[in-house]
Amino acid sequence: MEQLCPRFEKAMQLFGKRWVGLILYELLNDAKRFSEIEAALPISGRLLSERLKMLEQEGMVERKVYSEFPVRIEYVLTEKGAALQPAIQNIRQWSEHWITQEEVDETIANKE
Amino acid sequence: MEQLCPRFEKAMQLFGKRWVGLILYELLNDAKRFSEIEAALPISGRLLSERLKMLEQEGMVERKVYSEFPVRIEYVLTEKGAALQPAIQNIRQWSEHWITQEEVDETIANKE
């Protein structure tokens, strides 16, 4: 029986946390502020805050504070975070090939 | 503000479910039976059963029953499931570059 690589396991635990993939995706092209990410995704402020803190601790995201009015805080991918771009783009391509409109509709229907 | 693609969102919700990435990874090279996956990952039987059922419903995994003794049930990736191979391999490569041994140790330490 093959042994699971601990680095890969940790990466999967990270990436497999709810919202993490979508948050990283939002930051792929440009830095975003808290409220922008919150508006772009159906995530609550509580969890977004928690996830950004985690991603910062993991060294995947940097938090930048600009002392303007009103205060502007931007989240940017670090090199480590940006290195996930290929994986994220792969999933994006996969979803365009393999997720049908019907499946999307079903998922929405189940929510309501 | 850019609109999030619903197919991609659905894909990320799927992939972002705990254990899904690791289960798919286990099935990448060959079909496996329930007990093999259970032994390879620190997942409980309850969740493994739930996830396999979900992946089957999503058309990513096929459940094959062989009427031997003892009964042998194998889980195989469908074409749809196998199409995630590049994404999974990307995350694997990423983890080898970017997850340090120290990070792995910390994660283990926090568990205990």
Next chain:
DNA sequence: AAACTTAGTTACAAAAAGTAATTAAAGAAA
């Protein structure tokens, strides 16, 4: 029939996530 094997399921406790109201900080307006 009693025991063994794999593949689950069930009942219950613990952890994570969802929701909505509240707070913090910091400069602007009065």
Next chain:
DNA sequence: TTTCTTTAATTACTTTTTGTAACTAAGTTT
């Protein structure tokens, strides 16, 4: 100086998901 805005969180509370461990089902062997 007080009060008001604005963004960025945090807190209190409920619901959902996950973890744990014991139990069931179906078929086989003894």
